[in-house]
Amino acid sequence: MLKYILFRLLQVIPVLLGTTFLIYFMVFAMPGDPILAMFGDKTPDPAIVDRLREQYHLDQPFIVQYFLYVKGVLVGDFGVSFTGQPVSEILARTFPVTIKLAAMAIVIELVIAITVGLISGLRKGKIFDNVNLIIGLVFMSVPIFVVAFIAQWGLGIKLGWFRTTVGTGAPIQDLIMPAIVLGVSLYATSMRLTRSSVIDTLNQDFVRTAYAKGLSRSRVIPVHVLRNSLIPTITNTATDFGILMVGATVTEGIFNVPGVGNALFGAILKGDNSLVVSFVTFMVLIYLGVNLIVDLLYAVLDPRIRYA
Numbered sequence: 041m042l043k044y045i046l047f048r049l050l051q052v053i054p055v056l057l058g059t060t061f062l063i064y065f066m067v068f069a070m071p072g073d074p075i076l077a078m079f080g081d082k083t084p085d086p087a088i089v090d091r092l093r094e095q096y097h098l099d100q101p102f103i104v105q106y107f108l109y110v111k112g113v114l115v116g117d118f119g120v121s122f123t124g125q126p127v128s129e130i131l132a133r134t135f136p137v138t139i140k141l142a143a144m145a146i147v148i149e150l151v152i153a154i155t156v157g158l159i160s161g162l163r164k165g166k167i168f169d170n171v172n173l174i175i176g177l178v179f180m181s182v183p184i185f186v187v188a189f190i191a192q193w194g195l196g197i198k199l200g201w202f203r204t205t206v207g208t209g210a211p212i213q214d215l216i217m218p219a220i221v222l223g224v225s226l227y228a229t230s231m232r233l234t235r236s237s238v239i240d241t242l243n244q245d246f247v248r249t250a251y252a253k254g255l256s257r258s259r260v261i262p263v264h265v266l267r268n269s270l271i272p273t274i275t276n277t278a279t280d281f282g283i284l285m286v287g288a289t290v291t292e293g294i295f296n297v298p299g300v301g302n303a304l305f306g307a308i309l310k311g312d313n314s315l316v317v318s319f320v321t322f323m324v325l326i327y328l329g330v331n332l333i334v335d336l337l338y339a340v341l342d343p344r345i346r347y348a
Contacts, residue, residue: 148223157234
């Protein structure tokens with residue numbers, strides 16, 4: 041198991057270096073001068089411009105800028121935004137909100153997907169299965185902003201169960217409706233994967249053997265069928281978690297969630313390249329970490345993977 045973990049950790053290093061290089065290159069290769077953009081229509085003093093270029097290492101060759109940036113990231117220093125605020129402070133303020141929202145959405149997604157997918161797989165071709173597939177297809181087709189507006193109108197305005205926007209400090213109760221929107225928008229793929237995997241697992245020899253040994257259905261389904269059907273669902277959940285960390289910008293904007301997505305969108309609009317690069321790099325780290333954890337869960341769920 042230790043060899044398997046070390047192998048996965050070594051695989052992360054080239055991926056991290058490659059992605060950070062591409063991110064840094066694409067952002068800083070964009071046309072325009074980020075320093076002059078900070079002043080808008082005003083004409084800044086050349087001395088101030090030169091001092092800012094030196095502060096953000098923009099007077100150095102590109103490759104030197106990149107290595108200085110990587111050196112800072114390795115010690116946990118993501119630099120300073122063009123507004124003068126350390127990126128770590130912005131992350132400390134926004135990341136906890138996004139992680140809470142993502143975790144709540146993933147829990148909602150998994151509960152619905154695994155429950156419904158398991159029942160559909162066990163009742164393949166029945167009314168429940170057919171209706172569930174249609175509903176899942178609808179949620180896969182409808183844009184998330186439409187689901188968000190419907191939830192605001194139905195759950196927030198008509199029923200009054202939740203606030204339509206997130207209040208100051210992003211309390212848990214205000215994050216429930218955005219989490220529901222994200223969870224139901226993402227559940228369909230995980231549900232279909234669970235359903236297909238359950239159907240496939242039911243036809244495996246070890247399941248027939250379990251029944252032949254006299255094990256009850258209540259024992260076979262959760263232990264032998266469901267456990268062996270969760271690997272594709274976990275894979276998709278890891279992908280969804282990455283999507284929620286970097287792609288919940290629309291939902292955060294609609295519900296006014298003070299999270300990473302909102303801050304990143306604001307940085308893009310302001311041309312704050314330093315903040316954009318640091319945020320995206322941090323998101324890559326989170327995404328790689330989640331996928332590493334998922335790989336380790338594979339080895340727990342299916343010992344054949346770590347032995348292979």
